[in-house]
Amino acid sequence: MKKALIELKGISKNFAGVKALQNVDLTIYEGETRCLAGENGCGKSTLIKIIAGVYVPNGGTIRIDGKEFSRLTPQQAIDAGIQIIYQDFAIFPNLTVAENIAMTSERYEKKKLVDWNSIRTKAGKIMSLVGIDIDLDACLGDLSVADKQLVAICRALLHDARLLIMDEPTTALTKKEVASLFKIVRELQKKGISILFVSHKLEEVFEIADELTIIRNGKKVIDGAMKDFDNEKFIFYMTGRKLDNSVFPGPDKKEHLLLEVKNISSKSLFKDISFELYAGEIIGITGLLGSGRSELAKALFGMVPIYEGELYIEGKKTELKGVQDAIKNGIACVPEDRLTEGLFMPHSIGKNVMVSSYRKMIDKYGFISQKKIDEEVNKWIDELKIVTPSGELPVQALSGGNQQKVVIAKWIETEPKILILNSPTVGVDVGSKADIHAYARKLAGHGMGVIIISDDISEVLQNCNRVFVMNRGRMTHACETQNVTDKQLSAMLVEG
Helix, strand or coil, X not given: CCCEEEEEEEEEEEECCEEEEEEEEEEEECCCEEEEECCCCCCHHHHHHHHCCCCCCCEEEXXXXXXXXXXXXXXXXXXXXXXXXXXXXXXXXCXXXXXXXXXXXXXXXXXXXXXXXXXHHHHHHHHHHHCCCCCCCCEHHHCCHHHHHHHHHHHHHHCCCCEEEEECCCCCCCHHHHHHHHHHHHHHHHCCCEEEEECCCHHHHHHHCCEEEEEECCEEEEEEEHXXXXXXXXXXXXXXXXXXXXXXXXXXXXXXXXXEEEEEEECCCEEEEEEEEECCCEEEEECCCCCCHHHHHHHHCCCCCCCEEEEEECCEEECCCCHHHHHHCCEEEECCCHHHHHCCCCCEHHHHHHCCCHHHHECCCCCECHHHHHHHXXXXXXXXXXXXXXXXXXXHHCCHHHHHHHHHHHHHCCCCCEEEEECCCCCCCHHHHHHHHHHHHHHHHCCCEEEEXXXXXXXXXXXXXXXXXXXXXXXXXXXXXXXXCHHHHHHHHHCC
């Protein structure tokens, strides 16, 4: 019979009157991998912070090894073997690998002097245990995201972790790195360590988890064995709705040529790229990391110089010397990294939406009309289903999916003819992902030309009528999406 490691009963948490969690039960057994799933903002992060002792619940109990708590402190959680790897890893980029792994252990043992030999020995032993080979003297800031995550795992295991909670661990990882991470997770499970895998990515959940718990709007809606779920059932319980899985057919006729790209190159980034985009089309550009796909997106938005070739917008030869040239010519681009390139995080939703379009809000007396701004912002909140009580809320308070919708609203407000969506649903839950796809189709239906740049094969095949594959800075394949399967397209990504 399985032994319960930790039991949560009736957990509730309120923030300024907002019910983040309502009467949630969760049991994690020894040696199991359980997925905690739900859309952005459903309460997943709040629940794991209660388990970690960061938040104090307003109601409910926590039982560990038969001992009951009304709340945990961070130290009690650590003493119980609970370790959390947050999305930002909570690492020290200026310290070495060995120091990041073992320094907290030295502090925990209350040593007055730093024992460098002990630090290296501890770090080396735990890395060998997990089967990781990273230079102990490497500065963590110089490592890849995947290696930083492995260091965070080693640090957690050094504290005799019994429960390892991984909060959205694959957001910034490639497929190869995800496979390596899952291999390590399975090894940890064999050693009796329980894993709580917090995610909203369906394919990963089905691959790694034994059990599933789904939270929606702060309430647990279902839990059970993964074998009892399929994609449709998973999505329904997570979102509360059935999503459209139809394939975008494209326009009936290609009549209005919006963009013609002729043999453009940008030094070492990409070379000899050509394609056309018609009104009403959604085309996909895909490729592995480093293929040049993101650099191409930036070039089409004036962020990367084009040294050779020509661009024609609605038949007119156009030079893009910067972002302002792109905007003036009717091009908008939702960037790959919304946090650093797309949003002013401390500012309100309204300011973020209108930042590129304030001139439209000037009245006949030369003043900016706040009334017009409020009306426009509220229109976008409704149009894109942005979950917020007000347009005055700081955008940093929103979930990832809602932040992405704000970026989209900002650029659609500029009334573009061509919209570039660069990795539009990375870090976005399945419900928001469906909303974004549906809106891209709606824009195409109104005559806009949309370019989706993504390495998500299903996203490209479902939402684009044509797809172009890039490899090492060159376009290697072009095909109608209705004539290619996901396996065929995946094979094209690695072909020269």
